[in-house]
Amino acid sequence: MEEKLHALAQAAKEAVRAAKSLEELDGVRIRFLGRKGELTQILRSMKELPPAERPRLGQLANRVRDELEAELAERAENLKRLLEECRLEKERLDTTLPGVRPTLGHKHPLTWVLDEIKDIFLRLGFDVVEEPEVEYDYYNFEALNIPKDHPARDMQDTFYITEEILLRTHTSPFQARTLERMAPEVPVRVICPGRCYRRDPADATHSPMFYQTEILAVDKNISFAHLKWILITFVREMFGKNREVRFRPSFFPFTEPSAEVDISCVVCGGKGCSLCKGTGWLEILGSGMVHPRELEIAGYDPRKVSGFAAGMGPDRIAMLKYGIDDIRLFYENDLRFLRQF
Amino acid sequence: MRVPYSWLKSYVDVDLQPEELGEKLTMAGLAVDSIERVGADTTNVVVGLVKEMKRHPEADHLWVVHVDTGEGKIRQVITGAQNLTPGVRVPVALPGATLPGGEKIAETRFRGVVSEGMLCSAQELGLAEDRAEEEEGILILEGEPPLGTDIRAVVGLGEVVFNLDITPNRPDCLSMIGVAREVAALTGAKLKLPPVDVKEYGGNINDRLKIRVDAPDLCLRYAARVLTKIRVAPSPGWLKRRLLAAGMRPINNIVDVTNYVMLETGQPLHAFDYTRLAGQEIIVRRARPGENLITLDGVERKLSPEMLVIADGEQATGLAGIMGGLLSEITNETSTVMLESACFYNISVRRTARQLGIRSEASLRFEKGVDPNGVLFALERACHLIEELGAGEVVEGIIDIYPNPVSPWEVKISPVRIRNLIGAQVSDDFIRSSLQRLGLEIVGDEEHSLTVRVPTFRPDLRQEADFVEEVARLYGFTEIPATAMEGVLSLGHKPRALQIEDKVKEVLRAAGLDETQTYSFVHPGSVDKLRLAPDDPRRRLIRLLLPLSEDQSVLRTTLLPSLLEVAALNQRRKTGPVNIFEVNRVYWPKELPLKELPEMPRHVGVVLAGPRGESSWQGKAADNDFYRLKGILEALLEAFRVEGEFVAATLPTYHPGRQAALSVAGEEVATLGELHPAVAEAFGLSGRVYALELNLERLIPKMNLAPRYRPWPRFPGVERDLAFLVPADTPAKSVTAVLKEAGGPTLSELKLFDLYSGEQVPPGYKSLAYSFVFRASDHTLTEEEIEPVLAAIIKAAEDQLGARVRR
Numbered sequence A: 001m002e003e004k005l006h007a008l009a010q011a012a013k014e015a016v017r018a019a020k021s022l023e024e025l026d027g028v029r030i031r032f033l034g035r036k037g038e039l040t041q042i043l044r045s046m047k048e049l050p051p052a053e054r055p056r057l058g059q060l061a062n063r064v065r066d067e068l069e070a071e072l073a074e075r076a077e078n079l080k081r082l083l084e085e086c087r088l089e090k091e092r093l094d095t096t097l098p099g100v101r102p103t104l105g106h107k108h109p110l111t112w113v114l115d116e117i118k119d120i121f122l123r124l125g126f127d128v129v130e131e132p133e134v135e136y137d138y139y140n141f142e143a144l145n146i147p148k149d150h151p152a153r154d155m156q157d158t159f160y161i162t163e164e165i166l167l168r169t170h171t172s173p174f175q176a177r178t179l180e181r182m183a184p185e186v187p188v189r190v191i192c193p194g195r196c197y198r199r200d201p202a203d204a205t206h207s208p209m210f211y212q213t214e215i216l217a218v219d220k221n222i223s224f225a226h227l228k229w230i231l232i233t234f235v236r237e238m239f240g241k242n243r244e245v246r247f248r249p250s251f252f253p254f255t256e257p258s259a260e261v262d263i264s265c266v267v268c269g270g271k272g273c274s275l276c277k278g279t280g281w282l283e284i285l286g287s288g289m290v291h292p293r294e295l296e297i298a299g300y301d302p303r304k305v306s307g308f309a310a311g312m313g314p315d316r317i318a319m320l321k322y323g324i325d326d327i328r329l330f331y332e333n334d335l336r337f338l339r340q341f
Numbered sequence B: 001m002r003v004p005y006s007w008l009k010s011y012v013d014v015d016l017q018p019e020e021l022g023e024k025l026t027m028a029g030l031a032v033d034s035i036e037r038v039g040a041d042t043t044n045v046v047v048g049l050v051k052e053m054k055r056h057p058e059a060d061h062l063w064v065v066h067v068d069t070g071e072g073k074i075r076q077v078i079t080g081a082q083n084l085t086p087g088v089r090v091p092v093a094l095p096g097a098t099l100p101g102g103e104k105i106a107e108t109r110f111r112g113v114v115s116e117g118m119l120c121s122a123q124e125l126g127l128a129e130d131r132a133e134e135e136e137g138i139l140i141l142e143g144e145p146p147l148g149t150d151i152r153a154v155v156g157l158g159e160v161v162f163n164l165d166i167t168p169n170r171p172d173c174l175s176m177i178g179v180a181r182e183v184a185a186l187t188g189a190k191l192k193l194p195p196v197d198v199k200e201y202g203g204n205i206n207d208r209l210k211i212r213v214d215a216p217d218l219c220l221r222y223a224a225r226v227l228t229k230i231r232v233a234p235s236p237g238w239l240k241r242r243l244l245a246a247g248m249r250p251i252n253n254i255v256d257v258t259n260y261v262m263l264e265t266g267q268p269l270h271a272f273d274y275t276r277l278a279g280q281e282i283i284v285r286r287a288r289p290g291e292n293l294i295t296l297d298g299v300e301r302k303l304s305p306e307m308l309v310i311a312d313g314e315q316a317t318g319l320a321g322i323m324g325g326l327l328s329e330i331t332n333e334t335s336t337v338m339l340e341s342a343c344f345y346n347i348s349v350r351r352t353a354r355q356l357g358i359r360s361e362a363s364l365r366f367e368k369g370v371d372p373n374g375v376l377f378a379l380e381r382a383c384h385l386i387e388e389l390g391a392g393e394v395v396e397g398i399i400d401i402y403p404n405p406v407s408p409w410e411v412k413i414s415p416v417r418i419r420n421l422i423g424a425q426v427s428d429d430f431i432r433s434s435l436q437r438l439g440l441e442i443v444g445d446e447e448h449s450l451t452v453r454v455p456t457f458r459p460d461l462r463q464e465a466d467f468v469e470e471v472a473r474l475y476g477f478t479e480i481p482a483t484a485m486e487g488v489l490s491l492g493h494k495p496r497a498l499q500i501e502d503k504v505k506e507v508l509r510a511a512g513l514d515e516t517q518t519y520s521f522v523h524p525g526s527v528d529k530l531r532l533a534p535d536d537p538r539r540r541l542i543r544l545l546l547p548l549s550e551d552q553s554v555l556r557t558t559l560l561p562s563l564l565e566v567a568a569l570n571q572r573r574k575t576g577p578v579n580i581f582e583v584n585r586v587y588w589p590k591e592l593p594l595k596e597l598p599e600m601p602r603h604v605g606v607v608l609a610g611p612r613g614e615s616s617w618q619g620k621a622a623d624n625d626f627y628r629l630k631g632i633l634e635a636l637l638e639a640f641r642v643e644g645e646f647v648a649a650t651l652p653t654y655h656p657g658r659q660a661a662l663s664v665a666g667e668e669v670a671t672l673g674e675l676h677p678a679v680a681e682a683f684g685l686s687g688r689v690y691a692l693e694l695n696l697e698r699l700i701p702k703m704n705l706a707p708r709y710r711p712w713p714r715f716p717g718v719e720r721d722l723a724f725l726v727p728a729d730t731p732a733k734s735v736t737a738v739l740k741e742a743g744g745p746t747l748s749e750l751k752l753f754d755l756y757s758g759e760q761v762p763p764g765y766k767s768l769a770y771s772f773v774f775r776a777s778d779h780t781l782t783e784e785e786i787e788p789v790l791a792a793i794i795k796a797a798e799d800q801l802g803a804r805v806r807r
């Protein structure tokens, strides 16, 4: 009996080792541990043994059974792992094949820039307002200190619809409209983005329609020094912390003093290149202190409050920021262009 | 404005490097566009003497010229210029020479004859602006410069010229003296005015000339002198060189002096051939109806009565302030000259110049404004120069008609306010000295105010703010500190409409659509291309008075034409799948012609043409169809928590069987559909194209930006699927309505999951398969509870829709 058990244990071990699949292994389990299994039968025949041998041989038989079960389990585990490894190996992909991308829509480059400008000024406490693109001559010119026949009207060729109604040539009418609405309240801090129109045939640097964004602040004791701070802060946020900014005197009919704002060239950094015509500077903003007459027209007392205004061209900013050399690309909408943003 | 540095130095002692002075001018508001060194890169161009010239044997218009360039041999050069005579000295570009702009000269052949170099015109040496070729001649050199001398030393090549961009408020700086005055103020140097003393040679101008100003509203001042014994000749070299460097062509000594003084003082002058003035009289008047004038450029101009002319006893002989007439032009025969120095009304000059399409150096200055009190200075300066050149003698007396003299004005300013507006510690002393350096006179100096007298050449200085600028720019914009704003902290506010617009764009991009930006103006025919009905309000277009082209002549009433054009362009260029959108305004007149501003609602437009996206190696992207288009709109509604209803539509723009309108709370806000093939064809589009247009402005009040959490049901639902055979023309919407109604409150979800017709479905029928979820809020439903509901649903479908359940 004892030898029989030992031989059985040996045979079972070999059978477990020889099993090549989970099915074969299951066959081994049935052969030895099944209801009619070899070990089962031995265990069943225990009761026929002399009582003195029963405990010892019973113990042995149980041990053989436990060991076999453990080996079966271990082998099953190994086989499972091996089979899985085998399957995974077969499932190997060529990961150098391109991914399958979701279709994402693209934001127009002008929208990127407009959003960024709005965002910066919102953080600086400016309210965003929208004003009409089809505008009265009065707000576009008269209220801005540009009477009919003023030489400054030379600078802008205007799309008129009737004698009194036109497509705004700049966002500046918003100054007059805002001041008229707010007077005599202070502080005023607003930004107005939008489309503007001039009778310039389209070429690489001109477009009959373009965007402008204008800011306006009116309060007690506002000075040119404040204008400088706001615009330097804006430019560095928009074009990077190391951007040099320079203010130089210029002329706009509705500001006095007026300043043109230049930034160090985005291409050469100030050394001089073809983009900046060798000067190292790029014109980016027009600005100035709100003309006292404009404040007066709106109903403010220019001896008590003052303000500043600045206007910028998102088209130009986008061209400089993204290295675009032809303004027409914005409005042509070739998808090969739009999908780069 | 071109300012040669050496010329500028005649009026102010300044010794700065050109770049340094350029920087100062730019930072003071006289923007320097560029600093040129005229012809500085010219090499191997030397002085040559024309020895002999004969016609080219093969070409009549060419000359074979023999020149001596001091090399001990005679060179043979071919030229097409007709202004040479033997004995003149000219610039000769030797083979291997470089001209301004980098042009290289080599030995060439003209119709078989060798040319060993090239004779140069002023323009070729970079001394004059571009001109028409026939006006060109070879530059004849003054005096007897030694043969073979480098031309740069002879004609002043290498001269530094500042190109200034003068702002419209500073007409005084359209002159050398004006710029010199600025330089003096910036550097502290003294301004030196040129001599204007005139020797009068007897006679009396009043015996020789009568002047009458009939239009004093357009002519503020008219002054004249008469000069006799005129000897018209080429100007001396220094005068020519200065004119050339400043961008004007020398003509003859008399005309050159008038141009020179204009550049010097900013006051345009004009010289008339006195003997050609009928009746020896000048009448400054408006043109007569139908009057014509041949101007100096040989063009016959039709005049109209609002134009100001200078007339003699018979006819117009000059366009006031713009251009002289051919008849009274200075010629080699001119012996007596009337020299005019006048101040014409700027608006009248601008209108006339624009109407006739003429721009001259004179009109440019009159348009910006000329100082009426500078008239005599310029007149005397010109007479002084003509005498200095020995070109004429001045008759005694000046005629000067100046009925309403303009006087300097006074402005009271507050140094404290100036300081506060600048935001820098600018001292009172600095303010005083700045004003004085600018040539302004302080006539009152009180405790808190200064009274400044402004000379009439600074019309831009009228009120305190103008002085803030003067002080600030002399102080230096760079020196002013950047100071953070003080006051109440405030939060920037973005209006709801803009918040919604941004979010709409976000949703549409997430749906895979690319954003476009198209012009607000379109071709008026675009509404025909859309096949809009004759009474469609979108046919009421706002037209521009003076459009750039018919393509951009009306404001758009719908976004679709622009988007369809973009789609067509991209199809033509094969740029890939076209799935685009735009959010911008359209323009709806309240009445035509416009009396008030139009309605300008924000619209959303979407166009899908071609597949939904890029194909990949896994296969092609699915094609767009009506339901994708509708799904985009539904997704948009969901994002803003809006309930909408799609109803039938009958717009000619769309496929008659594939279109719908979206209505929200009883108001139509959008239309969508597959484009009618005729519309697609009209826009040059191929394949099926889908489009929608949404009036966002109408939808905005109905949109909800604030999500609100609702717990989902706690008890599981029970799912059942049922397919119904219904007559093919039954709209899915009515089936859904019947099923929902019959399902009652226990039917918590109903979703179409299959639409089928074909095998096993009888003709004239379609199969709609729905999944139902039944649910109670307080317990899990049992089979017994669901059975009667299902039965009711099936019965309702059979009774109301003529449906059969498909097993």
Ligand SMILES: [Zn+2]
Binding pocket: A265, A266, A267, A268, A269, A270, A271, A272, A273, A274, A275, A276, A277, A278, A280, A281
């Ligand atoms: Zn650069």
